[in-house]
Amino acid sequence: xxxxxxxxxxxxxxxxxxxxxxxxxxxxxxxxxxxxxxxxxxxxxxxxxxxxxxxxxxxxxxxxxxxxxxxxxxxxxxxxxxxxxxxxxxxxxxxxxxxxxxxxxxxxxxxxxxxxxxxxxxxxxxxxxxxxxxxxxxxxxxxxxxxxxxxxxxxxxxxxxxxxxxxxxxxxxxxxxxxxxxxxxxxxxxxxxxxxxxxxxxxxxxxxxxxxxxxxxxxxxxxxxxxxxxxxxxxxxxxxxxxxxxxxxxxxxxxxxxxxxxx
Numbered sequence: 001x002x003x004x005x006x007x008x009x010x011x012x013x014x015x016x017x018x019x020x021x022x023x024x025x026x027x028x029x030x031x032x033x034x035x036x037x038x039x040x041x042x043x044x045x046x047x048x049x050x051x052x053x054x055x056x057x058x059x060x061x062x063x064x065x066x067x068x069x070x071x072x073x074x075x076x077x078x079x080x081x082x083x084x085x086x087x088x089x090x091x092x093x094x095x096x097x098x099x100x101x102x103x104x105x106x107x108x109x110x111x112x113x114x115x116x117x118x119x120x121x122x123x124x125x126x127x128x129x130x131x132x133x134x135x136x137x138x139x140x141x142x143x144x145x146x147x148x149x150x151x152x153x154x155x156x157x158x159x160x161x162x163x164x165x166x167x168x169x170x171x172x173x174x175x176x177x178x179x180x181x182x183x184x185x186x187x188x189x190x191x192x193x194x195x196x197x198x199x200x201x202x203x204x205x206x207x208x209x210x211x212x213x214x215x216x217x218x219x220x221x222x223x224x225x226x227x228x229x230x231x232x233x234x235x236x237x238x239x240x241x242x243x244x245x246x247x248x249x250x251x252x253x254x255x256x257x258x259x260x261x262x263x
Contacts, residue, residue, distance in 0.1 A: 006034045007248060008038070008039070008229075009039065011039060012038050012226050013043070013210070014040050014054060026227075030060070045076065062092075062259070066095050069112040070104055092128070095130050100112050102137040132145065138164050182214050183220070203254060204254070216228050233248055
């Protein structure tokens with residue numbers, strides 16, 4: 001592949017225990033597959049700090065700083081200060097993974113909303129984009145996120161692992177948000193995903209794995225890893241009927257435009 005058309009995994013949890021025994025091999029396989037940049041999100045203080053350490057040790061890895069909604073309960077008093085401190089690292093590209101998750105009952109909804117809003121405010125103050133997690137909560141999350149954008153048009157981000165409706169996708173795109181496309185879009189069990197993939201413009205897409213989760217076909221059922229982002233890219237190019245190299249080039253540009261500290 002041409003050097004200027006490399007792949008980027010914009011969301012991979014390489015700091016989780018699933019990669020503790022073979023992280024170096026996973027990183028090497030990613031590089032061999034032309035996945036030359038990887039973004040490791042924080043989901044709590046510990047994983048934010050471990051992602052930061054990974055980024056310090058690898059030119060290919062960047063990170064984001066944030067509290068996942070499922071981890072928003074019983075936070076340390078200084079949690080926001082710690083998230084801000086990590087976010088000031090030059091290799092921190094965003095505030096995330098943040099949002100709302102009403103599928104699992106790990107944290108009361110009101111607390112999730114409070115922690116989400118505080119992190120949106122932090123992202124605005126630092127002029128950073130956000131990486132948004134949303135599961136069965138779009139009706140609550142979108143008005144909050146939309147209002148955040150409306151008060152400052154530079155407040156944007158990506159809806160990670162997007163699994164809402166086509167209408168929700170276009171509402172987000174209309175305000176400058178990008179849509180995170182991962183391994184689930186290689187599955188055939190949810191037809192609306194193919195409709196979304198067909199309809200949304202290439203200029204509004206980011207590629208991700210969410211490794212170790214949401215492994216794409218043909219490796220579904222096994223641990224996901226960044227090298228597999230290629231299968232999502234290939235599936236997207238097939239559905240949209242455009243050359244793979246052309247799509248990769250556009251999505252790379254999308255990624256650098258959103259995460260403007262990425263090098």
